[in-house]
Amino acid sequence: MLRKSKAYRISILALFIAIIIVQNFVPLFGYIPAGPLSLTTIHITVIIAAILLGPVDGGIVGGVWGILSFIRAFTAPTSPVQPLVFTNPIISILPRILIGVVAGYLFIGLTKTKLKPAISLAITAIFGSLTNAFLVLGMIAMFYRTPAVAHAYGVSDPSLIIKVLMTAVGTNSIPEMILAAVVVPIICLPLLKHSKIK
Amino acid sequence: MNNFIFGQYIPGKSLIYRLNPRLKLIASVLLIIASFINHNLLGFIILLGICGVIIQVSQVGWIFFIKGTQFFIYMIFLTSILQILFSNGGTIYWHYGIFTISSFGLQIASLAFLRFLVAIVILTVYLMTTNPAEIAQTIQGICYPLKFVGVNLDDIGLVTAIALRFMPTLTEEVNNLRNAQKSRGVNFEKCSIIKRIKSNIAILVPLFMSVFRRAEQLAATMILRGYTDGKHRTHIRQSNWSKFDSLILIVVLLIFGLILSLNINF
Amino acid sequence: MEIKLKNVGYTYHLNSPMAFTALKNITLTFPAHQLTAIIGKTGSGKSTLIKLLNGLEIPTSGEVVIGNQVIDKYTKSKQLNLVRKNVGMVFQFSENQLFSETVLKDVMFGPLNFGKSEQEAVELAKFWLAKVGIDKDLFEQAPFELSGGQMRRVALAGVLACEPKVLVLDEPGVGLDYVSNQNLMSLLKKLQSQFGLTIIMVTHSMENVAEFADHVVVMKNGAIVRQTKPIELFSTDDSKVELPEAAQFYLKLMKNHQIENELPINKTELINRLLKQFKPNGGTHE
Numbered sequence: 001m002l003r004k005s006k007a008y009r010i011s012i013l014a015l016f017i018a019i020i021i022v023q024n025f026v027p028l029f030g031y032i033p034a035g036p037l038s039l040t041t042i043h044i045t046v047i048i049a050a051i052l053l054g055p056v057d058g059g060i061v062g063g064v065w066g067i068l069s070f071i072r073a074f075t076a077p078t079s080p081v082q083p084l085v086f087t088n089p090i091i092s093i094l095p096r097i098l099i100g101v102v103a104g105y106l107f108i109g110l111t112k113t114k115l116k117p118a119i120s121l122a123i124t125a126i127f128g129s130l131t132n133a134f135l136v137l138g139m140i141a142m143f144y145r146t147p148a149v150a151h152a153y154g155v156s157d158p159s160l161i162i163k164v165l166m167t168a169v170g171t172n173s174i175p176e177m178i179l180a181a182v183v184v185p186i187i188c189l190p191l192l193k194h195s196k197i198k
Numbered sequence: 199m200n201n202f203i204f205g206q207y208i209p210g211k212s213l214i215y216r217l218n219p220r221l222k223l224i225a226s227v228l229l230i231i232a233s234f235i236n237h238n239l240l241g242f243i244i245l246l247g248i249c250g251v252i253i254q255v256s257q258v259g260w261i262f263f264i265k266g267t268q269f270f271i272y273m274i275f276l277t278s279i280l281q282i283l284f285s286n287g288g289t290i291y292w293h294y295g296i297f298t299i300s301s302f303g304l305q306i307a308s309l310a311f312l313r314f315l316v317a318i319v320i321l322t323v324y325l326m327t328t329n330p331a332e333i334a335q336t337i338q339g340i341c342y343p344l345k346f347v348g349v350n351l352d353d354i355g356l357v358t359a360i361a362l363r364f365m366p367t368l369t370e371e372v373n374n375l376r377n378a379q380k381s382r383g384v385n386f387e388k389c390s391i392i393k394r395i396k397s398n399i400a401i402l403v404p405l406f407m408s409v410f411r412r413a414e415q416l417a418a419t420m421i422l423r424g425y426t427d428g429k430h431r432t433h434i435r436q437s438n439w440s441k442f443d444s445l446i447l448i449v450v451l452l453i454f455g456l457i458l459s460l461n462i463n464f
Numbered sequence: 465m466e467i468k469l470k471n472v473g474y475t476y477h478l479n480s481p482m483a484f485t486a487l488k489n490i491t492l493t494f495p496a497h498q499l500t501a502i503i504g505k506t507g508s509g510k511s512t513l514i515k516l517l518n519g520l521e522i523p524t525s526g527e528v529v530i531g532n533q534v535i536d537k538y539t540k541s542k543q544l545n546l547v548r549k550n551v552g553m554v555f556q557f558s559e560n561q562l563f564s565e566t567v568l569k570d571v572m573f574g575p576l577n578f579g580k581s582e583q584e585a586v587e588l589a590k591f592w593l594a595k596v597g598i599d600k601d602l603f604e605q606a607p608f609e610l611s612g613g614q615m616r617r618v619a620l621a622g623v624l625a626c627e628p629k630v631l632v633l634d635e636p637g638v639g640l641d642y643v644s645n646q647n648l649m650s651l652l653k654k655l656q657s658q659f660g661l662t663i664i665m666v667t668h669s670m671e672n673v674a675e676f677a678d679h680v681v682v683m684k685n686g687a688i689v690r691q692t693k694p695i696e697l698f699s700t701d702d703s704k705v706e707l708p709e710a711a712q713f714y715l716k717l718m719k720n721h722q723i724e725n726e727l728p729i730n731k732t733e734l735i736n737r738l739l740k741q742f743k744p745n746g747g748t749h750e
Binding site for chain 2: 011013018021029041044071082182183191
Binding site: 380407 | 515520545548549552553555558562563573578622623626
């Protein structure tokens with residue numbers, strides 16, 4: 001069967017990586033500017049890759065996004081925070097790999113339960129998004145309470161960074177999570193129906 | 199938006215296009231590292247001079263180049279202004295409420311600005327003058343050590359080649375979808391955040407649907423043409439390392455050494 | 465609504481090494497309430513031309529007049545939404561743009577964007593879905609579960625529900641089988657007369673031009689070569705354009721037979737002509 005072949009796996013992995021690259025470079029598509037941070041839609045690509053191809057390939061696709069954010073922070077920043085924070089590979093690359101890994105294993109686990117596929121997909125999407133949000137924002141809170149970062153976020157004192165990050169959870173992470181929970185089932189359901197994975 | 203050039207390959211015939219792609223990557227990385235370890239004004243004058251020469255020799259045109267990179271330069275400029283206004287230390291020249299202009303702030307900000315400027319110029323020229331097939335080959339070269347942990351190098355090459363091949367196709371598809379939704383009244387530039395997110399769904403869903411179709415067609419074609427496990431692929435285009443490439447490498451290493459020595463002496 | 469182009473030029477990537485002039489000094493009128501077909505080889509500038517008609521691209525020189533609104537290079541993107549409301553655009557392979565969970569929601573997307581209330585949008589969507597011949601049972605289905613031809617109709621309804629005065633279509637029949645194509649074209653023709661729509665379509669099918677268009681524009685290398693009625697374009701063989709199959713067939717027949725030398729441009733005309741010329745007793749048959 002075509003969808004089980006290695007040729008299909010290679011093709012779809014390559015095309016997902018191409019989507020990630022396009023999302024990084026086409027303006028107003030992968031990153032939607034919103035205040036000091038920008039909302040992203042790229043985690044959706046990683047989550048879908050993890051659901052369809054498993055945790056390893058999900059991790060690879062996430063890793064490509066991470067490497068691009070890392071390079072981007074040096075050469076094509078979209079917000080003042082990026083050059084300060086994302087030049088650290090632990091913040092720019094690791095959380096993105098983990099989105100794919102977490103979403104991949106979670107979905108495999110959920111397929112063994114009796115949940116409806118649409119629900120499993122939405123849960124996977126929510127936890128995939130949260131992995132990214134908690135790791136990125138959490139690490140900024142832990143390692144980057146510096147004046148420069150505070151100012152890039154538009155506050156005067158490093159102690160206020162935590163507050164800003166909590167706001168970011170509300171203004172960015174939650175919309176990103178809802179977006180993923182809506183989009184992932186729309187895209188994956190027809191495919192899962194065809195390939196009879198339940 | 200029409201002048202967005204970052205990451206886009208522009209076919210050309212100038213000297214830079216003819217360099218070995220691996221050399222180009224090594225040289226770019228060396229120059230970017232040089233700019234990040236440099237703390238010295240003379241060092242930046244040298245590096246920016248080199249950037250100027252590179253843009254000139256690449257023959258992509260100054261106005262075009264500036265237009266294409268201005269957004270990122272503006273972003274870095276903004277970051278630097280923030281750093282100037284909020285950093286504190288050294289001699290203080292001006293102070294108002296939470297804003298301070300100090301010698302320390304000016305120093306940090308100008309260092310960061312110059313470093314990022316050099317990095318942007320170098321990477322943009324690299325991507326503009328290196329065709330996707332060459333980038334794929336270079337990436338495969340970088341991944342060579344992975345061979346020893348059991349990763350199939352030919353698969354990496356194939357995945358990279360397919361990904362780069364489909365980048366322009368997918369970009370065009372995104373633009374077509376965006377046009378189609380614009381015709382149905384979506385305004386992508388001026389609207390609330392919630393609307394922007396909603397309008398992005400209208401692009402993402404059809405884009406994925408078409409990617410799945412393409413992947414199936416591609417896989418079928420690969421199988422029909424005898425692809426089995428990806429082993430024993432050969433390359434038609436073998437990149438040659440010329441004497442001129444060696445010369446450029448020596449020059450870049452010399453520059454790197456020079457920048458290094460400038461910073462050790464101080 | 466009439467659309468006029470005055471000395472319009474368009475260059476992609478102006479001031480860059482990739483600059484490419486797609487349209488050169490075009491002056492042209494698309495008459496109101498008529499179906500105009502644009503024909504020409506790939507790369508002749510057809511697609512660029514139609515993108516100018518609803519403000520997806522702004523001319524780099526000259527002006528486009530849509531009703532009483534003028535678009536030139538100084539037009540701001542804010543002003544374009546009204547243009548897009550008046551001029552609906554159906555893209556090539558439009559079935560690929562559907563994205564909502566249900567057919568009905570997808571059609572409602574446009575009206576909602578143009579400021580209609582939820583209730584109005586539902587009514588518009590139902591009305592136009594019925595007009596394009598989509599069964600009520602399909603309204604709540606996911607669009608991806610429909611057939612290709614049905615999806616294309618849904619996409620068409622999605623544009624019509626925005627209530628445009630002008631409808632621009634890029635190769636509406638491409639990839640459809642003969643019967644689906646005929647049905648789609650007759651549907652367009654019906655919409656044109658029933659709602660006074662102005663229709664502009666790009667096509668490669670000379671049969672569609674001959675059978676359905678009131679007016680035809682021929683493009684070559686970014687310029688207009690001819691604008692006339694299909695019957696005038698196809699009734700003589702000057703080898704500038706590819707003829708419809710009916711005319712090509714008749715032309716071959718003319719080489720061996722003494723028959724009237726004005727070409728029939730579509731199937732119906734061809735049959736009538738042949739019946740007239742080749743009567744079993746008499747006629748021009750030797």
